[in-house]
Amino acid sequence: MSDKPDFAEIETFDKTKLKKTETREKNPLPTKETIEQEKQSENAS
Structure with missing residues (x-):
């Protein structure tokens, strides 16, 4: 083999x-909007 x-x-x-x-x-x-929505839902819990 070469x-x-x-x-x-x-x-x-x-x-x-x-x-x-x-x-x-x-x-x-995910888009910036999706990330922000997830952050808000985590803080609300």
Whole structure:
């Protein structure tokens, strides 16, 4: 095995065969408003 990777397969890869996908955030970060609401509800308890 050589230290250098073999790029021959990458260079001949056909990108047009890939399917289009839409990326979606599975666990989005909370907004400032959400954080403030949670802080207020914790203080009220």
